[in-house]
Amino acid sequence: MMLTGRERVRAALSFSRPDRPPRDLWALPYVSLFRRDDLDALLERFPLDIGRPELSPGSDDQDIQKLSRPGRYVDEWGSVWHLAEPGIVGEVKEPILSDWSRLPTFQPPWETIRTRDWSHVNRLCDESKQFMVSSVCARPFERLQFLRGTENLYIDLGYDSKEFRTLLGMVHDFYREEVAGWASSNVDGVFLMDDWGSNESLLISPAQWRGIFKPIYREFCQIIHGAGKYVFFHSDGQIAAIYGDLIEIGVDALNSQLFCMDIESLARQYKGRLTFWGEIDRQQILPFGTEEEVRAAVRRVRSSLDDGSGGVIAQCEWGKDNSRENVEAVFEAWL
Numbered sequence: 001m002m003l004t005g006r007e008r009v010r011a012a013l014s015f016s017r018p019d020r021p022p023r024d025l026w027a028l029p030y031v032s033l034f035r036r037d038d039l040d041a042l043l044e045r046f047p048l049d050i051g052r053p054e055l056s057p058g059s060d061d062q063d064i065q066k067l068s069r070p071g072r073y074v075d076e077w078g079s080v081w082h083l084a085e086p087g088i089v090g091e092v093k094e095p096i097l098s099d100w101s102r103l104p105t106f107q108p109p110w111e112t113i114r115t116r117d118w119s120h121v122n123r124l125c126d127e128s129k130q131f132m133v134s135s136v137c138a139r140p141f142e143r144l145q146f147l148r149g150t151e152n153l154y155i156d157l158g159y160d161s162k163e164f165r166t167l168l169g170m171v172h173d174f175y176r177e178e179v180a181g182w183a184s185s186n187v188d189g190v191f192l193m194d195d196w197g198s199n200e201s202l203l204i205s206p207a208q209w210r211g212i213f214k215p216i217y218r219e220f221c222q223i224i225h226g227a228g229k230y231v232f233f234h235s236d237g238q239i240a241a242i243y244g245d246l247i248e249i250g251v252d253a254l255n256s257q258l259f260c261m262d263i264e265s266l267a268r269q270y271k272g273r274l275t276f277w278g279e280i281d282r283q284q285i286l287p288f289g290t291e292e293e294v295r296a297a298v299r300r301v302r303s304s305l306d307d308g309s310g311g312v313i314a315q316c317e318w319g320k321d322n323s324r325e326n327v328e329a330v331f332e333a334w335l
Helices: 005-013 029-034 036-045 059-065 100-105 119-127 140-148 150-159 162-184 206-212 214-226 240-249 263-270 291-305 324-334
Strands: 023-027 071-074 080-083 091-094 131-138 189-193 230-235 253-256 275-277 312-318
Touching: 005 131, 005 312, 023 036, 023 324, 029 036, 029 059, 036 324, 100 162, 131 162, 140 150, 140 162, 150 162, 162 189, 162 214, 189 214, 206 214, 206 240, 214 230, 214 240, 240 253, 240 263, 263 291, 291 312, 291 324, 312 324
Parallel strands: 023 312, 131 189, 189 230, 230 253, 253 275, 275 312
Antiparallel strands: 071 080, 080 091
16 A cells, blocks of 8 residues: 555654655755756655645745845844855854853844744645654754854853853753744654764764753653654764764654765664664765766665665755756665
């Protein structure tokens, strides 16, 4: 019997032998803006099993359109982003709390979650046969960088000042409320993220990560599981040092840059303990490899992680420099 997307993802998460690995694609804004025909053609050939409800009618299009031309914009927390290239997200160049003088009067943008109408989200979830995952709802480490600037934040982590702990508490409180909101909605899974690795190692010591950030994520996982939802987590880079921690606190599906790590070693340690939510190497193979090299990369992932019982999701990212043929080759190889 053919499964729906929702049923297929649930089977993968519970190791209940889905009829095939579920499909998921992260099309970056450049592709959505400037290669729409290619994107639509690929999605028609390879329908996705995972969907994401927009917060309100047209909000996704509005978010994408603000990236359609170079310039600057102010995010909801007050930091200024600079966009140098159309379709590329850009960087925070003017963090709102670059010095601590504004901290006494600073407040998170509570109105963005306390006035949110969940009816549109719930209706889209109820009408869909896809497994519906929230938009990113908590990214405490990255938000602290956006608010303070990356260099300042690393100094803050070193000195562990009273001001840093005050700001960390604000960010934690805000995201706790947002996570709870998504957990109370009709989504199937709630999406957390923070990029924790360089290509070589974790960005801070594992001990510091466990002391400061692990308890925050644990609380979020408890809220999500308490509502009967699944925890989906993304982190870029070499994060092998915290894989076991993420499983321990309750992450159900983990999206990470497998090709920055030893895939076979990850399989030996963690296969069967969580669902590997992609991915295929987007630094080298997807943008610069041949179609056969792409297929070989998928075969490597499958030979390590996919025994047919579940625990894998066929996911990749489609960036500006990736050909449609290479992305198609990913999903062909997963079949």
